[in-house]
Amino acid sequence: xxxxxxxxxxxxxxxxxxxxxxxxxxxxxxxxxxxxxxxxxxxxxxxxxxxxxxxxxxxxxxxxxxxxxxxxxxxxxxxxxxxxxxxxxxxxxxxxxxxxxxxxxxxxxxxxxxxxxxxxxxxxxxxxxxxxxxxxxxxxxxxxxxxxxxxxxxxxxxxxxxxxxxxxxxxxxxxxxxxx
Amino acid sequence: xxxxxxxxxxxxxxxxxxxxxxxxxxxxxxxxxxxxxxxxxxxxxxxxxxxxxxxxxxxxxxxxxxxxxxxxxxxxxxxxxxxxxxxxxxxxxxxxxxxxxxxxxxxxxxxxxxxxxxxxxxxxxxxxxxxxxxxxxxxxxxxxxxxxxxxxxxxxxxxxxxxxxxxxxxxxxxxxxxxxxxxxxxxxxxxxxxxxxxxxxxxxxxxxxxxxxxxxxxxxxxxxxxxxxxxxxxxxxxxxxxxxxxxxxxxxxxxxxxxxxxxxxxxxxxxxxxxxxxxxxxxxxxxxxxxxxxxxxxxxxxxxxxxxxxxxxxxxxxxxxxxxxxxxxxxxxxxxxxxxxxxxxxxxxxxxxxxxxxxxxxxxxxxxxxxxxxxxxxxxx
Numbered sequence: 144x145x146x147x148x149x150x151x152x153x154x155x156x157x158x159x160x161x162x163x164x165x166x167x168x169x170x171x172x173x174x175x176x177x178x179x180x181x182x183x184x185x186x187x188x189x190x191x192x193x194x195x196x197x198x199x200x201x202x203x204x205x206x207x208x209x210x211x212x213x214x215x216x217x218x219x220x221x222x223x224x225x226x227x228x229x230x231x232x233x234x235x236x237x238x239x240x241x242x243x244x245x246x247x248x249x250x251x252x253x254x255x256x257x258x259x260x261x262x263x264x265x266x267x268x269x270x271x272x273x274x275x276x277x278x279x280x281x282x283x284x285x286x287x288x289x290x291x292x293x294x295x296x297x298x299x300x301x302x303x304x305x306x307x308x309x310x311x312x313x314x315x316x317x318x319x320x321x322x323x
Numbered sequence: 324x325x326x327x328x329x330x331x332x333x334x335x336x337x338x339x340x341x342x343x344x345x346x347x348x349x350x351x352x353x354x355x356x357x358x359x360x361x362x363x364x365x366x367x368x369x370x371x372x373x374x375x376x377x378x379x380x381x382x383x384x385x386x387x388x389x390x391x392x393x394x395x396x397x398x399x400x401x402x403x404x405x406x407x408x409x410x411x412x413x414x415x416x417x418x419x420x421x422x423x424x425x426x427x428x429x430x431x432x433x434x435x436x437x438x439x440x441x442x443x444x445x446x447x448x449x450x451x452x453x454x455x456x457x458x459x460x461x462x463x464x465x466x467x468x469x470x471x472x473x474x475x476x477x478x479x480x481x482x483x484x485x486x487x488x489x490x491x492x493x494x495x496x497x498x499x500x501x502x503x504x505x506x507x508x509x510x511x512x513x514x515x516x517x518x519x520x521x522x523x524x525x526x527x528x529x530x531x532x533x534x535x536x537x538x539x540x541x542x543x544x545x546x547x548x549x550x551x552x553x554x555x556x557x558x559x560x561x562x563x564x565x566x567x568x569x570x571x572x573x574x575x576x577x578x579x580x581x582x583x584x585x586x587x588x589x590x591x592x593x594x595x596x597x598x599x600x601x602x603x604x605x606x607x608x609x610x611x612x613x614x615x616x617x618x619x620x621x622x623x624x625x626x627x628x629x630x631x632x633x634x635x636x637x638x639x640x641x642x643x644x645x646x647x648x649x650x651x652x653x654x655x656x657x658x659x660x661x662x663x664x665x666x667x668x669x670x671x672x673x674x675x676x677x678x679x680x681x682x683x684x685x686x687x688x689x690x691x692x693x694x695x696x697x698x699x700x701x702x703x704x
Contacts, residue, residue, distance in 0.1 A: 168353060184368045188479060191372065195379075195482040198419055202484055205549050205691045232482045235698040237456035237464045242480075 185322075186277045189244065193279035193320045196232040201281055211283070217250055217314060218285050222265035229318075230267060245274075245321055252314040264316070276321040285312050367451075367477025371703040374445050374455070375479045379699060380418035383410030383425065394555065396428045397638035403434060409444040411483075414547045419483045420694065424556070424637040426457065426485060430465040440467060451703050459485055459697040468702075476704035484694040489551045490559040491689040493524075493680055498564075498672070503680055505673035518657055519585070522672040523679035524560060524633070526553050526649040529595050536684055549692060551682065553635070553649065554642045556692075560651075560682065561632040562672070565625060582671070584621045584631065585654040587612050591640075592647035600650050611635050625655075650679065 200213040210218075216225045225248065234242040247266035254260050270276065383395045386407040395406040409429055411421040429435075437453075445451050454472055458464040498504055505520060531551050551558075565582075589608050590600035613632040614623055625631060633651055640649060655671055674680065683689060 164349065171353075187372070188368075191375075192480055192482065195419055199482045199484055199696065202417075202420065202545065202548060202694055205686075205693060232696065232698075235458075235482065235696075236480065237458040237698055237700045 186275075189277045189320045189322070190279055192233060192244065193246070193277070193318055194281075196229055197279060197281040197316065197318065199232055200228055201283065213281065213316065214283050214285055217264070217283060217316065220264075222263075226265045226267070233320075243323060245323060246318050247276075248316060248318045250314050250316055252312050270319060270321075274321040274323075276319040278317060278319055280315055280317045283314055283316060285314050367475070367703050368479070369477070370445065370447060370451060371477035371479045371701045374453070374703065375481050375699065375701045377444055378409065378411050378429075378455070378701070379421065379481045379483050380412050380415075381408065381410035382412050382414055382422075384408040393642060394638070396422070396425045397642075400434045403439065406439075406443055409440070413486055416544050417548045419481065420548045421483050421485045421697070422555075423485055423487050426465070430457065430467055432467055435467070437468065445703070453704075454702040455699070457483075457697055457699045459695055472702055473704050476702045478703075479701050481699045481701075483697050483699055484548075485697050486548055487693045487695060488557040488559065489682075489689055489692045491561070491682060493560065493562045494564040497680065497688060501680060502677045503672060503674055505671060505676065520655040520657065520671045520673040521675055522653045522655065523674045524651040524653075525679040525681045526558065526651070527681060527683075528553055528644065528648060529646040531682065531684075532645050534684070548694060551684070551689075551692060553640055553682075554645070555637055557637050558635040558639075558682070559632065561630050563630045565627045565629060565631075581657070582625045583656045584612075584614075584623055584625055585656045586621050587633070587654070588652045589649065590652070591644070591649045593644045594647050598647075600648070608639070611639065622656075 197213065200216075201211045203209055203211040203214075212228060213225075215221075216228065229246065229248070233244050233246060236242055245267045247268075247270050248264040249261050250264055251259060251261045384407040385393055385395045385398065386405050395409065398405055409425075411425045411429055412418060413420050413422040413425075440453065440455070441450060444455075445453055452469050454466065454468040454470070456464050456466045493503070503522065531553060536546060536549050588605070589603040591603060592598050592600045610618055610620065611633050612619060612621060613634055614625075615629055616632060631653075653672070655673075657671060684691065
């Protein structure tokens with residue numbers, strides 16, 4: 144005698160499987176889950192805006208002996224000037240309302256003793272932790288001695304007297320960007 | 324006695340393993356199966372990014388070879404289908420530096436339709452809707468695309484700079500500095516006694532395109548952002564100060580003189596070997612003389628307070644030559660005064676005894692190209 148115990152009822156099995164799959168698909172499809180993978184879009188936007196803002200500052204104005212506004216600002220340790228120029232470019236929009244991106248800028252360079260120093264340039268707001276910041280950077284070449292008659296000659300701490308400051312520095316302008 | 328409570332059967336383990344493997348396999352398949360259905364919604368941001376990069380970092384492309392030009396911005400409205408890709412950058416080496424003429428052309432919505440922007444800037448099979456805007460510091464924003472923007476759209480913003488054209492003014496200072504007048508009235512040459520005064524402006528393509536720009540040199544990769552390129556940019560030279568009263572050695576007509584601009588001719592050399600310039604045909608190269616900033620073809624009479632300009636629109640000169648010079652020759656007639664009597668010894672603009680006035684990178688004489696700040700936004704949905 145044929146017993147039906149342990150038999151797979153093929154048609155019903157396939158039908159049930161399809162119904163289950165369809166249900167799972169509909170449920171998954173109706174809710175949009177903001178996965179960590181999606182944050183890269185916002186990060187990328189911030190990165191593009193920040194990189195462009197630095198790049199725009201790094202084109203020398205015509206007739207300025209080859210120095211870009213960024214180089215001049217860094218050489219003179221002009222934090223306020225950097226704030227105005229960078230913030231203006233960073234939060235500029237084609238409409239009337241401005242964007243609200245915060246930033247914190249540092250300059251990193253190697254000093255005469257071969258140590259890596261980092262000096263703050265300026266920030267729109269202090270970074271408290273918890274903000275999700277992205278980093279953008281731009282290499283520049285600066286003159287160590289900025290022609291000032293009296294100290295401080297510029298932002299580089301080892302530059303205490305004019306003769307010791309001759310030469311060029313490679314410096315990295317690093318900016319952290321985040322939205323409130 | 325053995326008890327089989329709490330034992331896991333082999334059958335169950337095998338079945339569960341097979342089920343899990345199958346489930347994982349199906350689960351990984353599902354997104355791939357349906358990606359084609361939802362693609363245009365999930366890639367708004369990347370399409371916006373792609374469009375912004377094409378516009379800000381690419382000089383654009385032209386599909387067919389054309390004997391007159393190789394740049395999309397010079398294609399006349401009737402041939403817009405030959406444009407393969409819009410791109411506003413002045414060159415590939417200078418990302419985010421836009422060309423003034425390209426910006427002007429791109430935002431000309433009387434010529435380009437939405438479909439043109441889709442096929443030449445946005446790309447993709449899905450007919451995306453878009454809003455592209457550009458705002459230059461101190462100017463009104465420019466827009467193309469839809470005004471009604473939905474809640475969900477792809478967005479990117481790019482900080483850019485716009486390179487503006489150079490321009491030059493020849494005034495009393497230049498004339499005295501470079502002795503651009505007929506001044507040698509005492510010698511045997513007697514060039515002051517002529518009644519026709521030829522005044523020449525030289526646009527030296529070799530120097531403008533290949534000479535050093537500044538000292539110290541700006542990063543040579545950025546050169547093109549500061550060059551005056553007579554092939555692709557507008558050249559605007561104005562002569563003024565006709566009213567300046569002549570001190571000794573000055574150039575300007577006294578009140579009683581009647582001056583007429585007789586003709587303006589263009590000629591060029593195509594190498595620096597010292598060949599004689601050949602004249603450019605006047606029927607092809609025309610309509611570039613401006614009297615008080617109004618286009619007017621000579622001959623016409625010049626008043627003392629007038630300005631005289633030559634404005635060569637971008638693409639005016641043949642683009643295939645990158646060496647030699649272009650010469651603009653003005654011929655001023657000063658044969659009679661207002662009373663109808665002949666004039667002798669008039670000092671006027673005249674370069675027969677001096678070098679032509681030259682368009683150079685000297686910022687004292689020529690206003691150099693300026694980079695202005697601007698921001699571009701691309702929205703896609």
